[in-house]
Amino acid sequence: MLVAEDDRSVCEMLRLFLHEENVQAVFVHDGSEAERLFRGQHWDFVLLDWMLPGRDGLELCAEFRKISDTPIILLTAKTDEKDRIAGLESGADDYVTKPFSPLELMARVKAVMRRYKATGRPESSGHDPSEHTRIRHMELHIDTGSREVTIGGRPIANLTPKEFELLVLFASHPKKVFTREQLIETVWGFDYYGEDRTVDVHIKRLRNKIATPERQWIVTIWGVGYKLED
Template identity: 40%
Template structure:
């Protein structure tokens, strides 16, 4: 049974979400403010976090940023903000997905299923499915990118994105192709969403290796490997 931490200050909404998800077989813990949510996260093990954007004591963005420094647990933001730049900010601080209020509970359930599936269904490492490029190696069991004895943690989205591109270095991927690789669908496709995920991943790789492996291809998308 997957355990989810829901951080939502609207108590009626929180209880309704928890009741629905518990009927679907999830174990739900609720926090009504950001600081309590952080305390609960640090004291227990969770499979996924659902974070409201606007929270007392610590807002959802700050909570997301703090959690992401400690863990690669999947994080989904719940927000009433509809502007694309607001959603981009959420992705930039480490969220894996977002759902906009008001939302249908079945949409939330589908997104939770997809996010947990991407995070949990990583194949066990073996010589046949190890992904390597030069001195880079993906650790599938731990969601780590390794380089010359050092490593950096990856989120489920970052892992999926990098795995696809490392398996086919030099190939050019359109933004829409990458969006489908990450979310498994093209509904809700946004160039900016892909750009944010690639930018975050590129920063991690550069900080780890001192090299630039991800390249933008003008008018087309992105490619991995080779010269810039």
């Protein structure tokens, strides 16, 4: 685990608790060092403080998400809803406000890891790769084996595991409207530890990545949920 946090007292608390949980962690205290280490090797998880010197955590989160699906939790003293949404839109998997208890943080870490492991493979949405290797809807083509997505022949890159699973779910049921609760149960799992608004944020990010001049592909059914555009 990579922990980027400039508050040394928070780092010491996390160091002791992670040691008790048998979690190996490397601690850094500025954004530039966090970026160097992140790009230099593979990490299973990242705890990223928003207000880091050098480069702030929000900026780093967005950069990391462009090149990696590594689970990221943002740590911050910011509590406004707009800040939580900004954190999720940057690509964070969860958002923990300070002060926090180590027990709560580890519960969040474990929940994110369970969701990550579940959504990181095609069968997590109930699709057997041997039976559902290719999904097609209009110009949208999905290969669940290689995790390649194209629209009108244009490759769609940098989909996170949850974005990919959302798209597979919609494309497999193009006429079905999914409520937020159904999407959370199917993609995030019953043990989801967070708020419903994260669905809206992921849908927005997915739309931005797959939208074409002709259609946005995922449409909102007001008061109900979301569906794939016919």
